[in-house]
Amino acid sequence: MPTADGVLLLGWEYPPEMSGGLGVVTDQLLRALLLQGVPMTLLLPDYIARRVVLAPENALLPLLDGDTPPLETLRVSTTLFSPYLTPAEYRHRLRRTGSLPRNVYGENLYAEIDRYTAEALTKLAHRQFCLVHAQDWITGTVALEIKQRYGTPYLMHVHLTSYDMHPGHFSRSGEVYEREYRSMHGADRLLAVSQYTRQVLMDHYDVPAEKITVVHNAYNDRSPEGELDYEKVWPKDQGQFWVLFIGRFTYHKGIATLLDTAQRCIAANPQMHFFLAGGQGELEDHVRYSVSTPPLRDNVHYLGFINRPVRDALYTRADAMLIPSVSEPFGLIALEAVMHHTPLVVSSTCGATELITHKLSADWWDSALFAEHLLNLAAYPALRRTLREKALQSLPTLSWDTQASLVRQLYSPYLS
Amino acid sequence: MSQSICLYLHLHQPWRLSPSRRSAPPADWWHGPENSQGNEAVFRKVAAKSYLPTLEILLSQLQAGEITLTLSITGTLLEQCLAYPEYGAPVLSLLQRMVATGRLELLAETYYHSLSYLYSPALFITQVRQHVRALQQHFGVTPQVFRHTELLYRDDLSTLVRAMGFAGIMAEGWHTALPDPHATRVRSAHLVPLEPAVQALAEAFRREVFPQQSVATDYGVLTKHYRLSDDIAFRFSHQPLTSEQFAHRVQQTWGESVNICMDFETFGEHQWEDTGIFAFLQHLPAACRAEGISFRTATETLRAFPRYGSYRADDWVSWADTERDLSAWRDNQMQHDALAVLAELEQRLRALQTARPDLNWTPQWEKLGRLSTSDHVYYMSTKYFSDGDVHTYFSPYKDPYEAYVYFRHASDGFAQSLRAIAPPPLPTVKPRPLSTAKRWIQRFFGNDTAV
Numbered sequence: 001m002p003t004a005d006g007v008l009l010l011g012w013e014y015p016p017e018m019s020g021g022l023g024v025v026t027d028q029l030l031r032a033l034l035l036q037g038v039p040m041t042l043l044l045p046d047y048i049a050r051r052v053v054l055a056p057e058n059a060l061l062p063l064l065d066g067d068t069p070p071l072e073t074l075r076v077s078t079t080l081f082s083p084y085l086t087p088a089e090y091r092h093r094l095r096r097t098g099s100l101p102r103n104v105y106g107e108n109l110y111a112e113i114d115r116y117t118a119e120a121l122t123k124l125a126h127r128q129f130c131l132v133h134a135q136d137w138i139t140g141t142v143a144l145e146i147k148q149r150y151g152t153p154y155l156m157h158v159h160l161t162s163y164d165m166h167p168g169h170f171s172r173s174g175e176v177y178e179r180e181y182r183s184m185h186g187a188d189r190l191l192a193v194s195q196y197t198r199q200v201l202m203d204h205y206d207v208p209a210e211k212i213t214v215v216h217n218a219y220n221d222r223s224p225e226g227e228l229d230y231e232k233v234w235p236k237d238q239g240q241f242w243v244l245f246i247g248r249f250t251y252h253k254g255i256a257t258l259l260d261t262a263q264r265c266i267a268a269n270p271q272m273h274f275f276l277a278g279g280q281g282e283l284e285d286h287v288r289y290s291v292s293t294p295p296l297r298d299n300v301h302y303l304g305f306i307n308r309p310v311r312d313a314l315y316t317r318a319d320a321m322l323i324p325s326v327s328e329p330f331g332l333i334a335l336e337a338v339m340h341h342t343p344l345v346v347s348s349t350c351g352a353t354e355l356i357t358h359k360l361s362a363d364w365w366d367s368a369l370f371a372e373h374l375l376n377l378a379a380y381p382a383l384r385r386t387l388r389e390k391a392l393q394s395l396p397t398l399s400w401d402t403q404a405s406l407v408r409q410l411y412s413p414y415l416s
Numbered sequence: 417m418s419q420s421i422c423l424y425l426h427l428h429q430p431w432r433l434s435p436s437r438r439s440a441p442p443a444d445w446w447h448g449p450e451n452s453q454g455n456e457a458v459f460r461k462v463a464a465k466s467y468l469p470t471l472e473i474l475l476s477q478l479q480a481g482e483i484t485l486t487l488s489i490t491g492t493l494l495e496q497c498l499a500y501p502e503y504g505a506p507v508l509s510l511l512q513r514m515v516a517t518g519r520l521e522l523l524a525e526t527y528y529h530s531l532s533y534l535y536s537p538a539l540f541i542t543q544v545r546q547h548v549r550a551l552q553q554h555f556g557v558t559p560q561v562f563r564h565t566e567l568l569y570r571d572d573l574s575t576l577v578r579a580m581g582f583a584g585i586m587a588e589g590w591h592t593a594l595p596d597p598h599a600t601r602v603r604s605a606h607l608v609p610l611e612p613a614v615q616a617l618a619e620a621f622r623r624e625v626f627p628q629q630s631v632a633t634d635y636g637v638l639t640k641h642y643r644l645s646d647d648i649a650f651r652f653s654h655q656p657l658t659s660e661q662f663a664h665r666v667q668q669t670w671g672e673s674v675n676i677c678m679d680f681e682t683f684g685e686h687q688w689e690d691t692g693i694f695a696f697l698q699h700l701p702a703a704c705r706a707e708g709i710s711f712r713t714a715t716e717t718l719r720a721f722p723r724y725g726s727y728r729a730d731d732w733v734s735w736a737d738t739e740r741d742l743s744a745w746r747d748n749q750m751q752h753d754a755l756a757v758l759a760e761l762e763q764r765l766r767a768l769q770t771a772r773p774d775l776n777w778t779p780q781w782e783k784l785g786r787l788s789t790s791d792h793v794y795y796m797s798t799k800y801f802s803d804g805d806v807h808t809y810f811s812p813y814k815d816p817y818e819a820y821v822y823f824r825h826a827s828d829g830f831a832q833s834l835r836a837i838a839p840p841p842l843p844t845v846k847p848r849p850l851s852t853a854k855r856w857i858q859r860f861f862g863n864d865t866a867v
Contacts, residue, residue, distance in 0.1 A: 268439065358798070360817060368437075375438050376821050382753030383820060390748065390798050 006039025007411060008129040008152075010139035022135065022159050024332075025217055032404030034071060038411060041129070043120060043142075046075040074123055078116045085109055085138075087175075110175055117142045121149060128152075131414040136160060137176065140183030147186060153414055156187035158197055163204045164327040165252050167349075170204070181205055189410055191215050193330040194351025200327070215406045216355060218398040219335045234317045241378040243274045244318035244342065246311065246333050247325070250281035254324030254347060257367045259290050261324065264371035266299045269378055274322075275314060277303040315340035319384060320377050325350050326364045334359075338395055343387040345373045355398070358391035420673050420712040420720065421666055421704060422638065424486040424586060425680040426563075427467070428529050429459055429493045430791035432812050436825040445826050446786065453812030459496050463503035466684030471510040473697055478517040482701035484711045485520050487511075487680070488563050491527030491550050492789060508554070515555045521713035522551055523586060524559035530788035531565060531745055533573055535759035537614045538766075541580065541621050543785060548625055558625065561586065561714040565790050567640060567677065567735040568742070569593075571728065574605040578635040579615060581622035584718045586677065589639025590740040593733040595725055599639040600671020602721045606728040636718045637727045640677040640735060644669065649678040653691045662696075663703035672724075673717045677735065737799070745793045750820040754793050757827050758784070764831070768838050775837065783830055787823070795819035 011026045034040055079094060090109040120142055132154035134143035143154035162176050171177075184190060184205050190212045192198040198214050201207040236242065243265070247253040258276075265272040274296075276287065291300040306314070315321070321337035321344050328350040335352050337344050346353050347364035360377070362369035377384050432448035432455050448455035477483045489511065497504030514520045526532060526540060527547035533540040544562075551559055562582040564573060569587035577585050589599030610618070622631070644665060647657055666674045679686065687693040704711065712720060736744045745751060761784055769777045795811040796819045813819045 358817075372437050376824075379438070380750075380753070380821070380824055382749040383817060383824075385749040386798065386820075387817070 005041060005127060005129050006415065007033075007131045007133055008041050008043060008124075008127075008146075009133045010043050010135060010142055012045065012135070012139075025159065026135065028218065028400045029404055029407065030071070032400040033408065035401075036404055036408055038408055038415075040071060042071055042073045043123075044073055044075050045116065046077040076116060076119045076123060078119075079112055110179075113138055113141055113179075117145045121145060124150075131155060131411060133157060134183070134187070137162075137180040137183055140187070141179050144183045144186040153188040154186075155189045155191060155410060156184060157191040157193075158184075158201060158329070159193055160329050161197070161200060161205070163200050164197075164329055165250070167252060167327040172204070187211075188414075189213065191407070191410065193217055195354050196349065196351040197329040200329075213406075213410060215403055216352075216398055217330050217332060218400040218403045219332060219339070234313060236317060239271050241269070241272050241320070241374075242318045243272065243320050243322050243345075243374055244314055244337075245274065245276045245278070245322050246306075247278045247323070248281040249276075249278060249284040249287045251283060252326045252328075253278075253281070254326050254364050255281075255283045255287060257324040257347075257364060257370065258322065259287070259296070260367035261322065261370040261374070262296055262300055264367060265374050266295060268371070268375055270299070272299060272374065272378060274300040275303055275318065276300065277306045277311065277314065279305050312340065315342050318342050320345055320374055322370065322374065323347060323350055324364055324367075324370060328352070335395070338391045341388045341392060343377055343384050344391065345370060345377070355396055356391055357394045358387055360387070420710045420717065422486060422673050422675045422712050422714060422717045423483065424488070424523070424563075424675060424677045424714065425682075426488045426678070427493050427680040428488075428490040429455070429462065429496050430529065430789045431455060431492055431495075431786045432458070433792065433822045433826050435813075435818070436822055438825065441825065441829050445783075445829070449812045451812075455496065456500050458812075459500050460503055462681055462685050463507055465689070466681050467507045468503070468510070469689075469694060470680065470683040470697065471507065471514070473694060475510055475514050475517075477701055478514055478519045481519070482705075482711075483519070484713045484716065485514070486523060486561075486714045487514075487520060488523040488525055489551075490525065490529040491547050492529060492786065494550055494554060512555060515557060519713075521561070521715055522555060522557055522559050523561050523563045523714065524548055524551070524582065525563050526565060528785040528789045529565050529791070530785070531568075531755065531790045531793070532758075532762075532788050533564070533568075533576075534742075534746070535755055536762050537576065537611075538617055539762050539788070540576075541617050542781075543788075544580070545621060545625065546785075560584075561638075561718070563587075566745075567733075569637075569727075569729050569733045571606045571608045571730065572610070574637065574727075574729075575607045575610055576614060576618055578605060578607070578631060579610060579618035579622065581626035581629055581631065582635070583632045583715060584636040584638060586638050586675070586714060587640070587727070587729075588733045588735040588740060589642060589675070590733055590735075591642075593727075593729055593740070594639065595728065598671045599641045600669060600674055601639075601724040602672060602718060603637045603639070603725055603727040604723040605635055605637055606726045634718075634723065636723055638673070638675050638714060638717060639727065641669070641674045642735070644674055645676050645678050648676070648693075648696075649682045649686065652682075652687045652693060652696070656692070657696065659696050659699035659703035660706070663700070663707045663709060666704070666709055667707040672721045673712065675717075743799065744797050745790055748796070748798050748816075750796045750816065751793045754796060754820065754823055754827075757824070758788050761787070761827060761831060761834075764834060768834060772838055780830075780834065780837075787827055787830065792819065792823050796823070 009030060012022055030040060030042065087109040090112065124146065129152050132143045132146055132152050134140045134154055135157045136159055140156050143156065146152050147154055162180060163170050184201065184207055190201060190207060192201060192212050192214050194216060195214055198212045201212055202209055245258055249255055262274045276291065288302060290296055291302050315337060321342045323331060323334055323344070323346040325331065325347050326349065331350045331352040334344055334346055334350060334356060338356055344356060344359040346359050346361050348361045349364055353359055353361065360373040362373065431446045432453065434442040434445055434447045435449055436442050446455065474485060478485060497508040515522065524544060524547055526543040527550060528543055530543060532543055548559060551557060560583045562577045563586040567586060567588040574585055591597055647662065683693050683697060732742045734740055734742060746755060765777065765780055765784060795813055796816045798816050811819060813822070
């Protein structure tokens with residue numbers, strides 16, 4: 001029996017490229033853990049259907065800044081495209097990708113996950129780890145299999161559940177829910193990104209409270225990047241009030257509430273302008289259609305995907321950030337908005353707002369109250385100023401270093 | 417060894433604003449929140465738990481000649497006594513019977529428990545006059561001593577109060593503000609020059625309210641003994657205290673008069689009945705007698721002792737919070753804005769009244785007065801909210817932002833109603849120069865061409 005190799009982290013990509021928040025969190029957490037001297041190995045999917053240049057397998061990958069220890073990565077080729085696939089999406093993507101060699105993809109999502117798991121297990125056959133750190137249900141399935149085969153305990157880090165994706169029509173059935181349920185109950189410990197998510201796990205997945213630890217995501221205190229001349233890129237007339245929305249156009253981001261809120265605001269105050277930025281989602285076409293017809297046409301601006309410097313510029317120019325998410329386990333953009341001095345109007349089902357005392361909140365379906373908040377912000381500069389100032393002042397300083405020590409504390413019983 | 421105790425209690429209930437949406441103003445601005453924090457609900461609760469039982473005890477002690485007492489009663493509380501007669505009528509009649517014993521002194525203040533002095537001394541004097549009239553009407557007495565909202569004190573305020581004809585003022589005695597550590601001494605004020613306009617208003621007030629009196633030469637400042645006051649007001653529930661211990665502490669305190677100042681609601685509401693607060697109050701007179709301490713009202717205290725130096729306060733001192741300054745009411749941008757709005761509304765209303773003296777402006781002044789109550793800006797304070805300790809945050813609203821928004825909705829509505837009564841004159845618009853094209857068209861086709 002070879003000696004144990006520390007912690008195996010089941011990640012999605014490295015360096016972070018496509019999977020949004022999860023990739024960044026994995027990257028930052030991993031970096032901080034390595035700096036604290038925790039022996040880590042990273043298992044990654046090798047996206048055969050993507051033209052993304054990623055570090056090769058088994059190379060000791062030096063992280064970007066020089067003083068981080070190098071990291072060992074293992075790669076398993078797969079056609080899993082993102083950590084949050086639905087079976088339908090998988091089928092759709094697979095069809096679009098074209099012909100692939102028969103042995104590297106499963107014919108449906110679950111078959112592919114099982115194939116991925118089997119391949120990962122053969123890769124790990126001669127390795128022994130003290131602990132496996134899984135993230136969400138797909139890698140949770142892998143971790144559960146590893147535990148059953150080799151008896152390695154695992155810890156499941158929950159960033160997003162299927163409840164968060166379909167809170168309105170959530171039912172305790174279906175393959176995804178069952179796999180989530182099995183991997184959560186098989187885990188030795190669970191890590192939730194917010195108290196809100198902890199509550200979801202207790203209410204909808206019957207996870208006992210004492211098994212869950214909350215470790216909030218941290219964030220880097222970054223000042224606006226880039227050399228953009230904001231005034232020129234985003235000219236703004238006197239008296240205009242800009243509302244910013246950033247997120248994928250999916251049901252769980254509260255798109256319906258967003259559009260309804262915009263309509264109410266614009267009807268009451270034609271100086272209100274909405275800027276919608278973000279990526280794909282099943283409601284993207286619906287949003288594009290809605291904002292291209294009256295009454296939203298003149299005041300709602302669809303930006304599509306925007307890169308980092310542009311996003312920073314928009315934060316700085318906007319008068320309010322609107323987050324009407326139906327269910328948001330964490331929601332890093334809320335913290336980013338606060339750090340850019342943008343007043344926050346947010347639904348009460350957003351995890352990150354546990355850290356933000358000074359915000360205007362409403363229930364996710366209450367577009368009348370969201371509109372009320374925005375119109376009040378537009379009418380009263382003192383309200384905006386106080387929110388800008390106090391929200392930033394009262395924000396607790398959370399660094400990845402301190403959050404990683406919390407994670408290390410959870411590791412420690414297994415590492416010794 | 418102190419010689420006497422001046423027990424001074426403050427009765428106040430604000431008119432909390434009803435929640436509102438921009439598009440839908442509430443039917444009644446002064447109903448308050450719909451939950452247990454509504455004005456009537458709070459009044460009922462406080463009357464049952466605090467006012468009625470405490471007033472009963474105090475009345476019997478006054479009638480037995482065991483104590484003398486000083487009270488300040490705000491105009492808004494008197495209004496609520498009349499508005500909610502089920503509990504209000506007995507409260508008012510108990511107060512009247514207490515005044516009739518001749519052992520109760522009432523203090524003057526702004527009718528609406530406001531901070532109007534901060535933005536308009538003229539409004540301040542108007543509101544004090546209104547309060548004095550209300551006390552005369554309900555109790556048949558004219559107050560001789562003044563107290564400002566939250567015992568705020570500064571030299572210019574004190575000078576003004578003296579010019580208005582009062583014999584003295586009650587103030588916070590925070591140790592860093594006093595020239596020596598003894599809040600038990602009666603001091604004179606450090607006088608500063610007043611603006612001529614304010615001086616004239618003060619003179620007018622004095623001639624009207626105190627026609628027989630000239631400006632008091634022995635004007636005095638009574639300062640709150642915060643440590644002994646807080647022993648009852650804040651620490652009573654977790655540091656049990658008997659009347660005997662308390663009387664002994666008073667007796668041991670060096671100086672002349674220990675001024676015990678607190679909210680009336682301390683008895684039964686801030687400190688609940690099960691802490692033994694009523695038993696404490698009942699035994700207090702006997703315990704003080706045993707220690708040889710007599711009770712004196714504010715005026716009696718001012719008469720009994722000589723002035724010892726002067727109390728100089730260049731900056732505001734108040735009895736609120738640990739900072740003992742204005743920061744609970746004037747700290748963040750929303751509070752600054754709210755006070756500025758009040759100042760602006762007052763100016764506009766005064767201008768309108770001057771322009772249209774034929775109309776009855778009393779209801780408007782009343783509305784403005786209720787908006788000027790200091791509690792509204794207090795609810796907007798973000799000082800404690802940021803600690804996340806929402807439970808200690810004393811407000812009927814969810815957060816300071818809600819408090820500000822409701823206040824602004826109310827003040828906007830008020831400003832709009834003013835505009836409806838007397839619309840402002842249309843601004844004279846200079847004709848804009850026409851575009852070149854239009855000028856050419858006019859030259860050739862005449863002025864009335866539709867272009």
